[in-house]
Amino acid sequence: MLTILFLGDIVGEPGRSAVIAQLSELKRRHNVDFIVVNGENAAGGRGITPKITIDLLRAGVSVITTGDHIWDQKEIIPFIETEPRLLRPINYPAGAPGGGSIVLNTAKGKVGVVSVQGRTFMQPILENPFAALEQTIATIREETSVILVDAHAETTSEKIAIGRFLDGKVSAVLGTHTHVQTADEQIFPGGTAFLCDAGMCGPAESILGRAVDPIVNRFISNLPAPFPVAKGDVRLCGAVVGIDEATGRAVKITRINELIESPGRDEATAATPSSEKPVGV
Numbered sequence: 001m002l003t004i005l006f007l008g009d010i011v012g013e014p015g016r017s018a019v020i021a022q023l024s025e026l027k028r029r030h031n032v033d034f035i036v037v038n039g040e041n042a043a044g045g046r047g048i049t050p051k052i053t054i055d056l057l058r059a060g061v062s063v064i065t066t067g068d069h070i071w072d073q074k075e076i077i078p079f080i081e082t083e084p085r086l087l088r089p090i091n092y093p094a095g096a097p098g099g100g101s102i103v104l105n106t107a108k109g110k111v112g113v114v115s116v117q118g119r120t121f122m123q124p125i126l127e128n129p130f131a132a133l134e135q136t137i138a139t140i141r142e143e144t145s146v147i148l149v150d151a152h153a154e155t156t157s158e159k160i161a162i163g164r165f166l167d168g169k170v171s172a173v174l175g176t177h178t179h180v181q182t183a184d185e186q187i188f189p190g191g192t193a194f195l196c197d198a199g200m201c202g203p204a205e206s207i208l209g210r211a212v213d214p215i216v217n218r219f220i221s222n223l224p225a226p227f228p229v230a231k232g233d234v235r236l237c238g239a240v241v242g243i244d245e246a247t248g249r250a251v252k253i254t255r256i257n258e259l260i261e262s263p264g265r266d267e268a269t270a271a272t273p274s275s276e277k278p279v280g281v
């Protein structure tokens, strides 16, 4: 069996640090052969930089998928042409920098990874993801039937439709973008493992990884404001998928959802006057 660890949207420095610190333990505990993470919010919540890409790859990540925030850090545009393990969505128009899929060798055979972006309530509106996937998956299957797809989309319906569309053609379809993990992990009849949203790797006491008050105030006031990444303990979310490497069929899928205490947690708690201690501490 070939085991893939997939981690959902890494949010900012807290998410990056937790992922990098936890990777070797997760790898050991789940007997992981191959690691894929979504890194499109890794740079302060917006995009990913060349340095962060290199840090994640050095920590043991095999492939980084992305989505609508891929170009937020402008230096990524020339860099992505030099690093094929950083994927942008496959359904960009022809001529876009970088690639949306890759096939890599492992000790247990080749693994294909595809990044695709949905179109419902998403900006920019890219090419039809179903048509792009059909073409790309057919090409990858000439090399390997072990294929993981990151479906980066807003709506549950579009992600489930992509999963059902690819059932029997890929090993796993794992959703990202909403940062809230769903509890619908399953293996479809054709052998494709599915999870509608893997969830994020980012601050737990937050709104989708951002500090709570600015987001709440934005909804109340409708005024523009900065949305800093929150601090504190990190919720690390994703899934482990076991795949029969001979057939590409998923054998099992297990959700990952762990609270990782922030390294500065004890000092922060100790420094907080008792009258100001947050509820629950």
Ligand SMILES: [Fe+2]
Pocket (backbone or CB within 6 Å): 040, 067, 068, 069, 152, 177
């Ligand atoms: Fe996104």
